[in-house]
Amino acid sequence: MCLTMVETVPPTPAGDSGPTREHLLEAAGTVFAEVGFRAATVRAICQQAGANVAAVNYHFGDKEALYAAVLKESCRVALEKFPPDAGLPPEAPAENRLRAFVQAFLQRIFSGGPSARHGQLMAREMIEPTAALDGIVREEIRPMSVRLSEIIRALLGPSANEETVRRCSMSVVSQILFYHHCRPVVNRLFPEVTFTPEEIDRLADHITRFSLAALHHFSAENDTERRDNPNFASQGDHD
Amino acid sequence: MCLTMVETVPPTPAGDSGPTREHLLEAAGTVFAEVGFRAATVRAICQQAGANVAAVNYHFGDKEALYAAVLKESCRVALEKFPPDAGLPPEAPAENRLRAFVQAFLQRIFSGGPSARHGQLMAREMIEPTAALDGIVREEIRPMSVRLSEIIRALLGPSANEETVRRCSMSVVSQILFYHHCRPVVNRLFPEVTFTPEEIDRLADHITRFSLAALHHFSAENDTERRDNPNFASQGDHD
DNA sequence: TGACAATTCAAACAAATGTTTTAAATATGT
DNA sequence: ACATATTTAAAACATTTGTTTGAATTGTCA
Numbered sequence: 175m176c177l178t179m180v181e182t183v184p185p186t187p188a189g190d191s192g193p194t195r196e197h198l199l200e201a202a203g204t205v206f207a208e209v210g211f212r213a214a215t216v217r218a219i220c221q222q223a224g225a226n227v228a229a230v231n232y233h234f235g236d237k238e239a240l241y242a243a244v245l246k247e248s249c250r251v252a253l254e255k256f257p258p259d260a261g262l263p264p265e266a267p268a269e270n271r272l273r274a275f276v277q278a279f280l281q282r283i284f285s286g287g288p289s290a291r292h293g294q295l296m297a298r299e300m301i302e303p304t305a306a307l308d309g310i311v312r313e314e315i316r317p318m319s320v321r322l323s324e325i326i327r328a329l330l331g332p333s334a335n336e337e338t339v340r341r342c343s344m345s346v347v348s349q350i351l352f353y354h355h356c357r358p359v360v361n362r363l364f365p366e367v368t369f370t371p372e373e374i375d376r377l378a379d380h381i382t383r384f385s386l387a388a389l390h391h392f393s394a395e396n397d398t399e400r401r402d403n404p405n406f407a408s409q410g411d412h413d
Numbered sequence: 414m415c416l417t418m419v420e421t422v423p424p425t426p427a428g429d430s431g432p433t434r435e436h437l438l439e440a441a442g443t444v445f446a447e448v449g450f451r452a453a454t455v456r457a458i459c460q461q462a463g464a465n466v467a468a469v470n471y472h473f474g475d476k477e478a479l480y481a482a483v484l485k486e487s488c489r490v491a492l493e494k495f496p497p498d499a500g501l502p503p504e505a506p507a508e509n510r511l512r513a514f515v516q517a518f519l520q521r522i523f524s525g526g527p528s529a530r531h532g533q534l535m536a537r538e539m540i541e542p543t544a545a546l547d548g549i550v551r552e553e554i555r556p557m558s559v560r561l562s563e564i565i566r567a568l569l570g571p572s573a574n575e576e577t578v579r580r581c582s583m584s585v586v587s588q589i590l591f592y593h594h595c596r597p598v599v600n601r602l603f604p605e606v607t608f609t610p611e612e613i614d615r616l617a618d619h620i621t622r623f624s625l626a627a628l629h630h631f632s633a634e635n636d637t638e639r640r641d642n643p644n645f646a647s648q649g650d651h652d
Numbered sequence: 653t654g655a656c657a658a659t660t661c662a663a664a665c666a667a668a669t670g671t672t673t674t675a676a677a678t679a680t681g682t
Numbered sequence: 683a684c685a686t687a688t689t690t691a692a693a694a695c696a697t698t699t700g701t702t703t704g705a706a707t708t709g710t711c712a
Binding site: 209210212213297298299300301302303307308311315316319340341342344345347348349351352353355356357358359360362363364367377380381383384385387388390391392 | 547554584591
């Protein structure tokens, strides 16, 4: 069926080939994030981009390729704007690195703009994974996961086994993602909850404190010699 | 346009009107949970139910009403099979009630059958809320939320303010939902993680211990008199 | 300017899908 | 058994949607 296909893919593979291509990427990012891949229509995307219906197929080949391009680009932008280490060196205290990790993650998800759109797209990928998810996990999520694991391992102490590190990592990430993934329910349950920058800061505080408390407890549980050390119960002046 | 419409809705409002209606509900539950409301086709549902294409409209009016019926029914079944208190009386120690809450929630989500389907449907509702979400929040989620809040409040002590209770409640629920909501990523990151009943138990253990450690810390932070009470640090023989 | 490639555009195509219609089949009550 | 209501079935309808087509337009370089 592709005998008559000469070259529908754009001759210029990537970059800023033209304004239409970028408008398309921008509009597609918005529409995909708003209604998801399936519900998004190329007509809606093209209209928002001020382009013709055939523009998607001309510049990207088909709708799915456009989606992959959007996902890749939004991922790049989000990580560039809010790097996971938030500028902290690896030698910084693990408590601070955890705080920075949590805050950067929350900002990446909740601050408006293309970074937030990436969060929306990823949330949809969780529910309905596309072929693009494998690449995202490999290039974005796994590096982030090992980075967090290192922080957690430093906090748990050397005697913590890998399973505990993994479980605790997930306990931390879960708290970050919850407000985003369950936003429709959170909004209905607690309409007073907002996501202003200040509120994001307070949220990062809570998640960090909640997690550090648990991690310090786990750490003390492993190294029995430290069990009655009162230092591990007080936490809050670590910055 | 509805002048010629006489009575497309079923004369028997609910209950076990006929085998076809139930087959439809069953098949629709499976298909909706698998591919979501939008991607599910009434043709696929009817085929799986062994019914004619027109059966959906005859018995439920339209596709959306069928979806609402599925959501309502799956919610009923899930809560009936795994009640949030897991048979524990309200006078039981808060630690035990928390453990029961976590375990029942995890089982509701991960054990197969109609109960798990409800979890799938709810996950999709989070990402793409339908009109049915308001009812679910009112009748299912909010009661569950106040129940958890009571447990958390008991653990935090009387001096904890509402905001802390709310935040800690979310920290607990988030850990429960994470493995479910982010399953595609978890599977790719840690293929060794399974969700057998035993693993679910261990997961419930971790979440409960992690949360109790943090909550006891918060509690001690508020009531400074309890700070050095060693009871709040040891927890692990609660069954 | 003129030829050639790249891009845009309007129209149409083909497939999928929710819904309706009309008739046949089945059950129900007398 | 007959009449009536209920349910099922096949076909068609109307709309949406991703994609293609071929002409028109624009840009580029000699």
